[in-house]
Amino acid sequence: MIKKSVLTIFTITLLASCVSPKIYKDLEAKYAELKKENRKLSDENESLLTAKVEVENALKDSRKAYEKAIAERNKLQADYNATYANLETLKSSYSALEKNSSAAIASNSKKNRELLADLEAKERALSAEITRLAKLKKELEDRSNRVAELESVIAAKDAAMSTLKDAISKALTDFEGKGLTVEQKEGKVYVSMENKLLFNSGSWAVGTEGRRAVEQLGNVLGVNPDIAVLIEGHTDNVPYKGNGPLTSNWDLSTKRATSIVNILRENKAINPENLTAAGRGEFAPIASNESPSGRATNRRIEVILTPKLDELSKLLNEK
Known part of the structure; x- marks a missing residue:
């Protein structure tokens, strides 16, 4: 040039x-x-x-992050469910042991408190992950719309x-x-x-x-x-x-x-x-x-x- x-x-x-x-x-x-x-x-x-390539690359990265967040959320949900089931089991055991042994009751009470604390921590983590997931979803939608808009204008110019x-x-x-x-x-x-x-x-x-x-x-x-x-x-x-x-x-x-x-x-x-x-x-x-x-x-x-x-x-x- x-x-x-x-x-x-x-x-x-x-x-x-x-x-x-x-x-x-x-x-x-x-x-x-x-x-x-x-x-x-x-x-x-x-x-x-x-710009189009950058937006498309960002879109791909957002999709990967979104899919990863979904997987992490599902894992946390599974952990939460397992912990909750374990807690219910311990509660049942606690009721049964309460009749037989104060020592066993004390032990189960400690485990119960630990499980409750663990459950609360996982609930907070799950809530934070859901919030991050919503943000990633919004970014993904915005980038998808921008790519579509750019492609639409380019297509219109080419057609003209x-x-x-x-x-x-x-x-x-x-x-x-x-x-x-x-x-x-x-x-x-x-x-x-x-x-x-x-x-x-x-x-x-x-x-x-x-x-x-x-x-x-x-x-x-x-x-x-x-x-x-x-x-x-x-x-x-x-x-x-x-x-x-x-x-x-x-x-x-x-x-x-x-x-x-x-x-x-x-x-x-x-x-x-x-x-x-x-x-x-x-x-x-x-x-x-x-x-x-x-x-x-x-x-x-x-x-x-x-x-x-x-x-x-x-x-x-x-x-």
Whole structure:
């Protein structure tokens, strides 16, 4: 992640030499905001998963403690019952011996007092164990409810992203087999469009067919306002040789990402604050650059859709 941030800063520095100061500052501020938000979302996701594991582990420990307490309570109850039965037996013996021997009566009286004291001690222990058992049961219920609540929110977010993926796939059906893929992973939706669908070689102007694909994607995003949209431009490792204001693959990838953002901004239903353009140059390949087909795969625009995790953050911050 640090390497990626450094490369991004380097890209923005290069852009500053060929893009107007206002556009450069806007892109720099937007990209910094996205990186901050992306890092926040990643940290929150990891915190959520860690919290879930901790709560589940605590739940397991509580169940073990609860079961152990049940066993101890049952043992104390059995001891209590046995002691009580023994006391009753001694009382019967005491009544019988009372008629025959004062010495025996005295002995049994002592044992009787000892048994009564033992019985009282076990009664106190049993009462304390019952109280502890009730507390453990309450903790077990609280942790179970928290795990269920976290799982419910996670499931709802995953379901929402799955619905979004299906909606995007349906909207972009016409572009299947034309270098466009849609997939869901790690709680996000990734829309990848190869440059053959969007741009001519060395150009950042979006063609008619590519514009139609981006506009249809925008129609879906317009009805999903709680989605952060990161547009990343990628190239192969062939050095940029075009003329004009661009000097490198970094410049070209950033310019292409910005072109996609500009088309999406034409859709007034999309909040511009949710959009960010970023250039990755040749440094995030998904295929080998040793073959023409691999280089074609690497020349792409990736639209990364991330749900806002405000509800999950609120749950994690609750005591």
